[in-house]
Amino acid sequence: MYxxxxDEVAKERIQKTCDLYKEGLILGDLxxxxxxxQTIRYKTCTNHKGGKISLxxxxxxxxxxxxTVPAMxxxxxxxxxxxxxxxxxxLSDTVPWKNxxxxxxxxxQSIETALGPNNSSYSTEDIIKRVFYESYEHFNTSATDQLDKAFILSVWSLxxxxxxxxxxxxxxxPLFPKMYHSCGSFYLLESAPPGDILxxxxxxxxxxxxxxxxxxxxxxxxxxxxRVLDNNFHQTLHMCDVKGENFGLTPEGQLKLIDPDDxxxxxxxxNKLKGKGQCQTDHDCNIICECHGVCLKGKCHVSLKNNNLQSVCKMVLKSRTTIMDLGVLRKAPAFIKQRLQDMIEICINSREYKEKPNEEIRLKLRKILLSSI
Incomplete structure (x- = not known):
């Protein structure tokens, strides 16, 4: 249950963040x-999960x-x-970094964990620029001990x-929302709500x-x-929590990934699959909801038995329940309904055990959709 x-708690958190900024304990261009x-003004809170703040x-x-535009x-x-x-x-002993x-x-280390140890695109430049601001010298770190601490705390919290x-x-x-700036642990993003379609x-x-x-x-x-997630990064980017509301649309109609922490x-x-330890069934090896693992000889294998395309066909395009048709392709016209349903079932039930899906399936599904409009 959601x-x-x-609103009261949300406003208190913004005020506390501003108090810390005014005391010189955190910083950020936001x-x-x-x-x-006060050119960034609170409207409402939107999250329903206890672990997130989304305003x-x-x-x-x-x-x-x-x-004046909406932002998150x-x-x-x-x-x-x-x-x-x-x-x-x-910054007592509870904080891991002192300088x-x-x-x-x-x-x-955090980037290596997130992107993988073989990724070298960030190894030859100022790493703080990649995770904070391209130009952060105006914070004049090392000018004072407190400013150094505020800088360290703000960067590390992000x-x-x-x-x-x-x-x-x-x-x-272009799949990720534009990021504006940050203040302490808070960061401001382009707004791209799912809307009624998703x-x-x-x-x-x-x-x-x-x-x-x-x-x-x-x-x-x-x-x-x-296709972009499977081919356009240094490794496949796997979606393990797949549902329509985790995608969003800008006013111009661009699709965005608005909840990418899974x-x-x-x-x-x-690494997550290796850390699962012993297993008895494939279900024991699942990551979140939609990255379906494989149990082999009592241990979780490092490969999945499904891929991004299968997850999207099942959780976004097709109905997500047997009672109500909530998929993006709900209420299809009669002349295309059966053909489309058959193709989506092929997409969901393909058993290739490949990290990347059969591109032919995606293209056939795309062609059927284009022929229906």
Whole structure:
């Protein structure tokens, strides 16, 4: 059962973050806009998960010059509380890094964990630029002991958040929301809500608000996103929590990955499977919901028995329940319905045990969809 987040608690967390900034205990280019100029204004909280803070904000001129646009202010609850706790103790022994060099080493370890040890694209440059700001010299680190501590605490609180790290390190990909700036553990993102196409109302009596053509266009964008995740990074990026509401759409119709903290590159996924220990059934080797493991001779194998395309066909394109049709391709026209259903079933039930799906299946499904509009 979902528990709605509290506006009162959300506002208290923003105020506490601003108090820490004004005391010089945290920093970030978002802080002045959020805490002094108030060009970033709270609207409502949107999260239903206890471990996340996700707040809808009005962004007045900060995100887009001369415009007021919606934006998402995010942090994990753990990162927020750790920031408050560490700032109160002025970086006591509970904080792992005491200077910029140690922080840099820790950031490199975090990136290696997230991207895999064979990734070398960040090894020859200032690593802080990759995870914080391209130009952070204006914070003038080492000017004072407290400023150094505020810098270390702010950077480290961000790097410890999986969603922040994977989004920040992949800003070159149009699949990830644009990241604006940060303040302490909080960071501001482009708003891309799922909308009714990807996250329809649960009430089956409500009329459908989207056209078939609109739903097909979104489905094609999802299929194209699968191709990017499988082929356009240094390793396959696996989606282990697949559902329509984890995708979003910008006002221009661009598809975005808005909840990527349960996405893992192959090396990290393999490490998670190795860490599962002994198993009796394949189910014991599953990662989250949709990365289905394989139990071989009492141990979890390092490969999956499904892939991104199968997960998307099952959890996004097809109905997610047998009672209500909630998939993106719901209420298909009669002339295409059976053919489309058959192709989606082929997609879901292909048993190739390959990391990357058969591209032929994706292309056939795409062709059927295009022929229906």
């Amino acid at each position: 528990v709605k987040c509290s 802080c002045p806009a959020l805490c002094e100029q 809808l904000m009005d962004c007045d001129g900060f995100c887009s010059s001369g415009k 202010l995010k942090s994990t609850v753990a990162a927020y509380h750790d920031t408050v706790r560490h700032s109160m103790s002025l 910029i060099k140690d922080l840099t080493d820790g950031v490199k 790097v410890q958040q999986d969603e922040y790290l994977i989004t920040k390190l992949n800003q070159h990909s 996250n329809p109302p649960l009430n089956p009596l409500l009329p459908e608000r989207s056209t078939w053509k609109e739903r097909v266009n979104v489905a094609i964008r999802v299929l194209d996103a699968v 996405m893992f590159f192959t090396t990290r996924l393999e």
